[in-house]
Amino acid sequence: MYAAGDVRIENRPDPKIQSSTDAVVRVVLSCVCGSDLWPYKSMPAVDAGRPMGHEFLGVVEETGSDVSGVAAGDLVVAPFTYCDNTCDYCVRGLHISCRNGGRYGFDGVDGGQGEAVRVPQADGTLVKLPVTADSALLPSLLTLSDVMGTGHHGAVTAGVGRGDSVLVIGDGAVGLCAVIAAKRLGAEQIILMGRHSGRTDLGRAFGATDVVAERGEEGTARVRDITGGNGVAKVIEAVGTRQTLETALAAVDDGGTISRLGVPQYEDGPVGPSMIMRNITLTGGASPARVYIGQLLPDVLDGTITPGRVFDQTFTLDQTPAAYRAMTDRHVLKALITP
Amino acid sequence: MYAAGDVRIENRPDPKIQSSTDAVVRVVLSCVCGSDLWPYKSMPAVDAGRPMGHEFLGVVEETGSDVSGVAAGDLVVAPFTYCDNTCDYCVRGLHISCRNGGRYGFDGVDGGQGEAVRVPQADGTLVKLPVTADSALLPSLLTLSDVMGTGHHGAVTAGVGRGDSVLVIGDGAVGLCAVIAAKRLGAEQIILMGRHSGRTDLGRAFGATDVVAERGEEGTARVRDITGGNGVAKVIEAVGTRQTLETALAAVDDGGTISRLGVPQYEDGPVGPSMIMRNITLTGGASPARVYIGQLLPDVLDGTITPGRVFDQTFTLDQTPAAYRAMTDRHVLKALITP
Structure with a gap:
């Protein structure tokens, strides 16, 4: 990406250890x-383009001499930041704060939207997948790199448990994955706020019990109607605008929790x-996707959840x-990219 | 109070059932x-003065026909809002949101800074004290109406437990009570930020292990020094200005919790x-003082804590x-008033 609206496909040097x-992982x-759409809408022009993409799975091509957990030929998924998975932050489930971690596309590390990626901290980062590269599960497994783990983080940090009422604000991929996560953790009532019927229909398929298409005051009034007047104890805010935070505050019950996912597009x-x-x-924040891969993988493999x-x-x-x-343009919910 | 800076002593009608x-409680x-100091600094002038005070203990003088928990002659303490202690919010520990609750000094209810108070929802609100009206424990028991319970709420909502490092921002009565509460819940390192040495000395007596007199960046640098660079996992913000929230955010470790007490003097x-x-x-908020009275009372009675x-x-x-x-003028930390 060279600027807002300016994404180019270019040849880059082949990644090397x-x-x-x-x-080095060959992207599948x-x-x-x-x-990625926030910089696509707002990034100032830069001379050297920024490699893009932080969600990928692929086949290990080569490993450094200290890598023992994965080997050439392994099919692996990468969480959206790399991490050593052993530092004090990782041990506490804060992989985003890893002392040896970082982001794809920065500091000389490739982006996932490409043919191959040099992955630092490969042992801490990559998780081997017990399927072949032609598995029909690949799209669902790819969501473990970010959106499914992020939705799960929202449900976990909101404290969602058996029998709960949960409000999910946003019908993007993260919001929809939060619906999956809330249902998986036992929520009984899952209200999804979103205006795009194709997406909210998928939300219903994932477990949403109610859909609220209205926004702002009208939307929160509808949520309060559905929940008997008090609002919802647990809210997952999966958009990131100030308006959606205001909606969350208006819809949450006293004593409730709002878990924010995605990067806020506001400072105050x-x-x-x-x-x-x-x-x-x-509460909420950037998901420790690395640790959630292990928790969610069995449910993807046996088809319990189908975030793909x-x-x-x-x-x-x-x-x-x-x-x-x-x-x-919201014509596509989430675009899969094949090299 | 008739306006900022304008507090008057006036005769009011005797409270009646x-x-x-x-x-009706005769204030001791x-x-x-x-x-109370926020309106004292900023309240616009009003024609009918606002009765002030929400912390009091006293002797029950008269009760309504449905009151069975307290009787004339009982020495009682009142939490800083009245509540039925039975509604769904009270049951969840959200007495501040009680469906039949309210604030002293509003809606025809007297303030505590007076000779007598009509207390609505007396059974839900008042807690009988097992001491006589000349007990030396009265000041400590009075803190259960607000500041001690509020400090405790900060420690509880910040998740303070055994062995923790805790930062308390603010050397006012609430901050000092938060020090007591953090120590009581097992914190090992309690850093108190405050500039008034008389108050921070009391904080040390209450259990603070470190005192940081610096503010702003210098203050957070000191906190990070004391905690080995990472900041503090649990912060209790007991001032309520935007600056102290910024200090809390700068001093808290990744993955940490900031519990706010007191009413923020900012919107954004x-x-x-x-x-x-x-x-x-x-997290944090207005304390369910009513429920904490029962939890803290034994420790006040046996002298384990001396918030008075x-x-x-x-x-x-x-x-x-x-x-x-x-x-x-900060000449007095907290003023006791005897009718």
Whole structure:
């Protein structure tokens, strides 16, 4: 990406092992993330393009001398940041804060939207998949790199449990995965706020019991109607605008929890006296996808959850610019990319 | 209070039972709260003065026909809001949200800074004290109406437990009570941020292991020094300004929790991308003082905790305006008022 709206396919040097803890992974599947659309809408022009993409699975091609957990030929999935999985932050489930971690597309590390990626901290980062590269499960397994783990993080940090009522704000891939996660953790009532009927229909298939298409005050009034007037104890905010945070605050019950996913597109939020008088908790954050892969993988393998259904169109690598446009125009929910 | 800076002592009608669930309490001790100082600094002028005070203990004088839990002659303490203690919110520990609750000084209910108070929902609100009205424990018992329970709420919602490091921001009565609460819940390292050495000395006596007098960046640098660079996992923010929230965010470790006490003096706070990338949780709120009275009372009665030491000067009811001035000028930490 060279600037907002300017995504180009270019030849880059082939990734090579640079450190003994690196692996080179040949990408089998990658995709475009909702968070890729923020720079697509706003990134100032840069001279050297920024490699894009942080969700991919592929086959290990080569490993550094200190890598023992994966080997050439292994099919692996990568969480959306790399991490050593052993530092004090990783041990506490804060892989995003890993002392040796980082982001794809930065600091000389390749992006996932490409043919191959040098993955630092390969042992800590990559998870071997017990399927072959032609498995029909690949799209669902790819969601473990980000959106499914992120939705799961929302449900976990909101404290969703058996019998709960949960509000999910946002019908993007993360919101829909949060519906899957809430249902998986036992929620009984899952209200999905979204206006795109194709997406909310998928949300219903994933377990949403109610859909609210209205926004703002009208939307929160509907949520309060559905929940008997009090609002919802647990809210997963999967959009990231100030307006959706305001909706979350208006829809949450006193004493409730709002879990935010995705990167806020605001610096300041309405966290004044009302939040204190109502004992509202604001939590959530960037998911420790690495640790959730292990927790969610069995359910993907046995078909209990099918998050891969969020991919509604496949593009070749050359078509990636069109994938960005289609997702920005909301013609496509989530674009799968095949090299 | 008629306006900012304008507190007057006036004769008001004697409180009378108005509802069968009321009690009239003759005040034995009351006090001025840090939160009373916000309107003292900013309240627009009003024609009918606002009765002030929400912390008091006293002797029951009369009860409505439906009151069975307390009787004339009982010494009782009142939490800072009245509540039925039976509604769905109270049952969940959200007494501040009680469906039949309310605030002293509003809706025809007297303030605690007076000779007597009509207490609605007397059975749900008042807690009988097993001491006599001349007990030396009365000041500590009075703190159960607000500041001690509020400090405890901060420690509870921050998740303070055995062996923890905790940062308490603010050397006011609530901050000092939060130190007591953190120590009581097993914290091993309690860092108190405050600049008033008389108060931080009391904080040390209450269990603070470190005192940081610096503010802003210098203060957070000191906190990070003390904690080995990473910051503190649990922060209790007991001031309520935007600056102290910023200090909390700068001092908290990734994955940490900030519990806010007191009413924020801001509408918007810095809850943008950094909070998400660092997985910071913002919690806390108005304390369910009613339920904490029962939990903290034994420790007050046996002298394990001595929160009454926050009262450093006693004023008669007639001197209440001087008490407001003295607390505003920070000459007095917390003013005790005797009718």
